[in-house]
Amino acid sequence: MTMNIALDENNKLVSIEQVKRGFACQCTCFECGETVIARKGEIKEHHFAHASNKTSCTINTESVLQKYAKEVILESMGLMLPALPDSDNAAAWWSFETLLPEFSLGLIRPDLVGYFDGEPILIEIAVTHFIDAEKLKRIEIFKSKCIEINLSSLLKSNISIPSPDAKKEIIENLDNKKWVYPIQMEQSSTQQNPLVYPQIINTPQLISEQQNTLPKWQDYKFTVKGMHVNVRHFSSGMISVNSAYNPEIIAMLKEWRREGRGSYNPTYKSWNYWLPFSEKVLERLKALNE
Numbered sequence: 083m084t085m086n087i088a089l090d091e092n093n094k095l096v097s098i099e100q101v102k103r104g105f106a107c108q109c110t111c112f113e114c115g116e117t118v119i120a121r122k123g124e125i126k127e128h129h130f131a132h133a134s135n136k137t138s139c140t141i142n143t144e145s146v147l148q149k150y151a152k153e154v155i156l157e158s159m160g161l162m163l164p165a166l167p168d169s170d171n172a173a174a175w176w177s178f179e180t181l182l183p184e185f186s187l188g189l190i191r192p193d194l195v196g197y198f199d200g201e202p203i204l205i206e207i208a209v210t211h212f213i214d215a216e217k218l219k220r221i222e223i224f225k226s227k228c229i230e231i232n233l234s235s236l237l238k239s240n241i242s243i244p245s246p247d248a249k250k251e252i253i254e255n256l257d258n259k260k261w262v263y264p265i266q267m268e269q270s271s272t273q274q275n276p277l278v279y280p281q282i283i284n285t286p287q288l289i290s291e292q293q294n295t296l297p298k299w300q301d302y303k304f305t306v307k308g309m310h311v312n313v314r315h316f317s318s319g320m321i322s323v324n325s326a327y328n329p330e331i332i333a334m335l336k337e338w339r340r341e342g343r344g345s346y347n348p349t350y351k352s353w354n355y356w357l358p359f360s361e362k363v364l365e366r367l368k369a370l371n372e
């Protein structure tokens with residue numbers, strides 16, 4: 083098998099086309115770590131060869147892709163992510179403050195952990211092995227947002243690695259990314275009845291519950307500074323907050339959005355917060371309730 087990929091002196095993936103000829107490439111074998119020479123002659127196809135002249139290693143393309151995906155996400159310090167489940171925000175570029183490779187959260191060892199406003203986002207890069215029920219159970223315990231990037235189609239494609247096209251596929255394509263947590267609930271009802279609150283009752287008590295086997299949301303009504311604040315609590319843990327206009331309350335919700343990486347939906351005039359921060363917001367509203 084021809085070795086057309088190796089690791090450069092910074093341990094980054096490089097293709098034979100990208101490097102200088104001979105030992106000057108300063109590369110090592112992706113599989114065995116031995117020094118390699120870039121053979122870029124006139125006759126044979128350009129390739130890397132072990133310095134010891136031993137037989138070429140078989141390079142595992144799945145491992146190459148895994149490594150490359152980590153490299154480009156780390157380089158970009160972020161990536162495009164689809165809208166969070168049960169939210170009315172849109173797909174967006176997420177820029178991380180910190181990105182840690184091979185970081186352990188208890189029993190979970192995600193490929194990367196990105197921090198967004200202090201909250202960990204687990205990033206799983208899957209080529210042939212996807213998140214199974216056991217792993218999902220562990221993720222659910224932590225209630226950490228988790229995204230899975232499925233690179234199986236990139237593996238099967240003719241796109242070479244490394245290349246700008248491959249990078250684009252990993253960083254920008256939304257079709258190969260899905261939120262593993264929060265879990266996607268059935269969206270039909272939330273889409274058809276966008277945040278219409280039943281007009282009822284007094285203070286924080288349950289005012290409605292969908293009559294399904296699994297309630298999709300619960301609505302609460304708070305009174306803060308003499309204003310009604312309505313909260314829809316989705317079973318995913320996400321909450322959506324509506325308030326009558328009051329500059330102080332708006333400033334507070336805005337501050338919480340910043341603090342807990344929430345979002346504002348101008349269509350519904352609602353402030354959305356996700357786990358684990360959404361629980362804090364509920365606690366605070368309970369404390370402020372008059």
Ligand SMILES: [Zn+2]
Pocket residue numbers: 111112113114115116132138139
């Ligand atoms: Zn080797």
